Amino acid sequence: MSFKGGSRSSSELVTGRSLPLLRPLFSPSMERMSAPASILGLVVVVFYIILLSCRRVDSESTQEKQALLDFLRQVPHSPRLNWTSSSSACDWFGVGCDSTRSSVLSLRLPGAGLFGPIPPNTIGLLTRLRVLSLRSNRLSGPVPDDFSSLTLLRSLYLQDNAFSGEFPPSVTQLTRLSRLDISSNDFSGSIPFAVNNLTRLTGLFLENNNFSGTLPSIDSDGLNDFSVANNSLNGSIPASLSKFPASAFAGNLDLCGGPLTPCSPFFGPSPSPGGPAGSPIRKKSNKLSTGEIVGIAVGCTMFLLLLLLVLLFCLRRRQRRQPTNQPKPPPAATPAGTRDVQPEAGTSSSKDYITGSAEDAERNKLIFLEGGVYTFDLEDLLRASAEVLGKGSVGTSYKAILEDGTTVMVKRLKDVAASKKEFDGQMDILGQVKHENVVPLRAYYYSKDEKLLVYDFMSAGSLSALLHGSRGSGRTPLDWENRLKIAIGVGHGLAHLHHSGKVPHGNIKSSNILIRPDRTACISDFGLNPLFGNSSPPNRVVAYHAPEVVEIRKATFKSDVYSFGVLLLELLTGKAPNQASLGEEGIDLPRWVQSVVREEWTAEVFDAELMRYSNIVEEMVQLLQIAMACVYVDPDERPDMGKVVRMMEEMRHTEVDDSLRQSSDDPSKGSGGHTPSVATSPPRGSTPP
Template sequence: MAAVGFDSGSVWLLCFVSLLLLLSGRVNSEPTQDKQALLAFLNQTPHANRVQWNSSDSACNWFGVECDPNRSFVYSVRLPGVGLVGAIPANTLGRLSQLRVLSLRSNRLSGEIPSDFSNLTLLRSLYVQDNALTGEFPAGLTRLTRLTRLDLSSNNFTGPIPFSINNLTHLTGLFLENNGFSGALPSISAPLVNFNVSNNNLNGSIPQTLSKFDASAFAGNVDLCGKPLNNQCSPFFPSPAPSPNPENPPPNPSHKKSKKLSKGAKIAIGVAAGLLALILLLILFLCLKKRHRRRQTAKPPKPPSTTARTVAAEAGTSSSKEDITGGSIEAERNKLVFFEGGVYSFDLEDLLRASAEVLGKGSVGTSYKAVLEEGTTVVVKRLKDVSVSKREFDMQMEVLGKIKHQNVVPLRAFYYSKDEKLLVYDFMAAGSLSALLHGSRGSGRTPLDWDNRMKIALSAARGLTHLHVSGKVVHGNIKSSNILLRPDQEASVSDFGLNPLFGATTTPNRVAGYRAPEVVETRKVTFKSDVYSFGVLLLELLTGKAPNQASLGEEGIDLPRWVQSVVREEWTAEVFDVELIRYPNIEEEMVQLLQIAMASVSTVPDQRPSMQEVLRMMEDMNRGETDDGLRQSSDDPSKGSEGQTPPPESRTPP
């Protein structure tokens, strides 16, 4: 029996050790060869301190590097705008045989693209725009038959565009603008959706396969002609004629008559031919001089770096850029302006190329989810009916851009032109409180429990208090769709401080039900009207009813008056959301929050508490409980992310 026990124990020990080894092998999976290739690339390429790869760590954890789910090979390398300088070293990136995406754009790379890039046979997207790369069109790239997007724009490439580009049968996006490519455009049969060869030295007629694109895709090539350009092709660029049949040569009557020409006629013809040649040479000289002058004005200098605070980009499909330190007044007007301490490095052209999805249409404009080429996702709000000047717009953006708090969605960038006003925010993948609270209430719905409702209310109150106390900014448009959520159910307020962009006569109509009574009449928002809107938001959390829904009984009644009428009849329990009934021991907290909400929606503005007081009352409700992360022990809950204590709130807005 003892021997049997020993054998059994040995088997278990062996199994346990094997399992440990198996798990260890899984955890420590490492694309060793790809790691060596990346280290060789970084060691041979001068770069900024932003790229710091720890050789003792897994390459899959490095900045800008993404591996496959099994961490067995490097899937993508994205290093845009990180200060890479000099030539791309050979025998480095070309060894990443499983690479799908490579982005080296907006650096200071020079020299030719290494020929060993032809080994990247699985590559789908290559972005090297906004560098100083030279040489002819990289022949090795025409062997990457799985490429779908190729961007060589804003470099110093020269020579012809090869016909072998037709090997790229999956290509949907080809960007070659702002280079020195010359010669005729080849007929490209790939299924292109995006195409641009503007600001090069191309000549001849535009092939029919490319004539479907806008004229802006061919602008800046003074010798290009044909559809979609306005200039018709001259006899200097005739369409290729069919070859003559040698068996039946065409008749040449002039050859027969030449024998009958007199000597005087021959001299006259010779003189006329000489004069014609002289005239043609003069015309050609004038054309070349005009072409040189137009090219000087059509091709502006490239900016030295895209890591500056403002990125210059023209508002259109053309990707030509103005130097951020100079240029015309119009160029100064057309900038995507980033705020200090931002995490993004893209420009307006990248936004125009991004895939966009409409998230919602609000009272101030439409919001889009934009996914950029390197995988960055942002929210772009396109404002409508802005009535202030550029100077006033910029001043308000400077105020909003300085607001930093964990419960406020940061404004990352803005853009102003005569026709477009854009704001750029972080994308919050968890969605809005409105969608969570009023989404499908069918059998598959997961109810929003009391603890999470309280967490959302508290975190939203902290964000709004920070706006009032530290930022001195009136939100002006508080509603559940502007309360965005993080995965931990913490809330952040968005779309704040936009009211000053609209004149008193053009102030957008806010969603019915959230507006304070005085705002309906004066159309002027204040700190106290924000408190009213937040009180409505608390009632929304307590009742589960949207303020503008029609199921509040009496037609035309708003949520605060409906709650007052129910409470007045002493049916308080009927107020609360039926989804909250299942949770025990929360009645007292619900009643306390209801009292805070009712004080906040007082008809008289002076009778409402300040947001600072609202927040403190909400935290006093749960001061004794600290185990669920809802409570805050700080003496001043409205402190910003830097820990600075805000000044006392004034009774009236600035």
């Protein structure tokens, strides 16, 4: 730390080799000093050390604090930016610092009423800045050149302002940028090839400006979100950008190729008529020879034929181009992926699981349902890091981690046929379903191109992963106690949906059963079938289908019971309910169980991982009977979910009272893989079609 007398380390202060004021305290005569004098010397040393540390803290952010004060002083702003020199910059509105409060890492001032140009030597001095958001203000003029000093910047949001001039050259030097949004401004000129310097970009948004010229070939290996819509660009779309949907290029009347209409081929001028070598006709005399007359005739004929072919080609070309005035098909959704994306709050841009125009984003907000526990908004969700959890029959699921550490699951629906009014109505119904065995629907988002659902995140994964994950060494099997607990939990959740919510689930399968760390089962993806119309069976996974669903194309309470029965068989057998896992073509899980039981009541029915435990055979047989009752061909013979739950509860209580499960978790007392003879047979009439 610098003082007027020079720079000295703290060790020099303690040893007495610095600061002449302290040297007498450590002189040889110190032994002759009194005890009070020695104590006084130590107090002085401690005081100087404290002073030294205080001066270090106070001086670390002085330059950044002054830069922010200069920015505020020179730019008109809203009254809420009450920055005062008497308080720490880290406590100001919109300013975020590191854990030591020594450096400014983020500056977020969206919609703060900022007006006019950004002064130089203000924001450009915040050299440790990671996130800068000045969106939705009235800032104008060019982007300052000193922005090039923000070399650690990762996210830059300048959309919805009045910035002008060419593409900011200072921005192309920020090689750590992963998110750049300068949409909805007055930028003009061409888009420079230097954009390729930003090798870490995952999102680039340049729409709603006045950019002109051709699109440069931009390396899109890591680029997942991109838009240049509503500019004045022309020419063909580079092959590296053709993977993006047509909406990313809409509003540029002279763009072609890629996802837009093909570019027209360019035809050069027709060849000049003449002889084969194009040389002038020689005259041997005033009269043309017979050969020359024949040559001229042939040449003229060839020229006329060529001209006729060109005219025919042009006419056919014109006829082909006329139908292109038909409406374009809706753009395909942006491919999803796993990456860290940080669109700022209120941004009109898109994320890997959110696409659509800026107008859609403004009209359609994230709607929270009654009783929600979250306070984030759509733009907080857009800033979250997203990880693909899986792709199911109704859409793709993501794990989204927000900046404050909140983790949610986002379901991006596909092929939704419902209108916004129908969608809103169904979400209101589903939002009222509250039960400990049902994953609560917290919020939803509806736009023309995107439909999102937000649920609580379940960290333990799905039942499908627990049952059918790698069965190699090191795997922890799902024991009988937990399988029975999961079965009863799913039953309670379904019964609540049917009797209290009056909502059929419509898509029961093991991947839609999510597990909490305490092995509590929760059902997800419930009640979504009305959103997809009747174009396809409600349950897209055929192995869980009730026979009647294929005919009526509608989920019912009794079809849910059938799917639940298949789920119970999956828990008992450890087999996924598809043909590949059963080893026979054209057979489903209920029929496979029936065929094994007919031959002999053996351990082949039950999962080998369960046969390590003793005294659970009767309980497994009872649950197998309940499962087979659920998969009756005739829906009227199936029990309702309330009765199924009561049967499972009574079975468990009976077994507990008889103390038959005391050693069920002790693999050393297993049955050796053989099931004792059981006189009970499966229910009559349970054979599926």
